[in-house]
Amino acid sequence: QVQLQESGPGLVKPSETLSLTCTVSGGSISSQYWSWIRQPPGKGLEWIGYSYYSGSTNYNPYLKSRVTISVDTSKNQFSLKLTSVTAADTAVYYCARGGHSPYDWWGQGTQVTVSS
Amino acid sequence: DIQMTQSPSSLSASVGDRVTITCRASQSIGDYLNWYQHKPGKAPRLLIFAASSLQGGAPSRFSGSGSGTEFTLTISSLQPEDFATYFCQQSYSTPITFGPGTKVDLK
Numbered sequence: 001q002v003q004l005q006e007s008g009p010g011l012v013k014p015s016e017t018l019s020l021t022c023t024v025s026g027g028s029i030s031s032q033y034w035s036w037i038r039q040p041p042g043k044g045l046e047w048i049g050y051s052y053y054s055g056s057t058n059y060n061p062y063l064k065s066r067v068t069i070s071v072d073t074s075k076n077q078f079s080l081k082l083t084s085v086t087a088a089d090t091a092v093y094y095c096a097r098g099g100h101s102p103y104d105w106w107g108q109g110t111q112v113t114v115s116s
Numbered sequence: 117d118i119q120m121t122q123s124p125s126s127l128s129a130s131v132g133d134r135v136t137i138t139c140r141a142s143q144s145i146g147d148y149l150n151w152y153q154h155k156p157g158k159a160p161r162l163l164i165f166a167a168s169s170l171q172g173g174a175p176s177r178f179s180g181s182g183s184g185t186e187f188t189l190t191i192s193s194l195q196p197e198d199f200a201t202y203f204c205q206q207s208y209s210t211p212i213t214f215g216p217g218t219k220v221d222l223k
Binding site for chain 1: 150152157158159160161162165166171203205207210211212213214215216217
């Protein structure tokens with residue numbers, strides 16, 4: 001079965017860039033859409049955006065100016081970069097397989113805290 | 117944006133109970149509605165896609181129904197491993213949006 005695992009710093013300073021990687025195992029990253037979703041403390045899930053393996057992307061308009069999602073097929077990984085972070089970006093970040101579709105595989109999530 | 121709401125926000129039930137959770141969309145989304153189960157510290161699990169289709173590997177006690185703006189997830193006979201949070205997701209249009217979740221705990 002497909003497994004996804006998020007990795008990256010758990011603490012990011014305000015105004016800096018949050019960078020996370022999702023490693024896909026048990027299946028190819030090719031010919032699929034890959035997404036990032038987050039859940040701030042005490043709040044619901046928020047869709048960040050997705051990328052097709054070939055590079056076309058679709059982002060949440062509320063985050064679009066700060067988000068980049070990219071896919072590295074050679075490493076079977078995809079990544080999230082979120083610039084100019086504030087405390088409001090503190091959340092559990094999930095990666096998932098799927099785009100404009102059901103998300104059939106998810107990572108277990110990684111906590112990212114924005115604090116100086 | 118399409119707003120998703122769920123009711124109830126939480127419920128207490130016993131093993132063997134029939135449980136129904138409702139999800140509503142702020143506008144018609146056809147059958148572009150998916151249901152997930154989420155346990156703390158675990159990856160969310162897709163249960164139902166396209167409103168009523170059972171995802172491979174999901175137990176048959178889970179079923180979904182509805183179309184347009186109102187949807188339900190039913191657990192026919194609650195099992196101990198079903199105590200979790202359930203949330204819905206619309207994949208009709210971007211931004212993709214999720215319901216706030218329904219926590220099912222032990223009575």
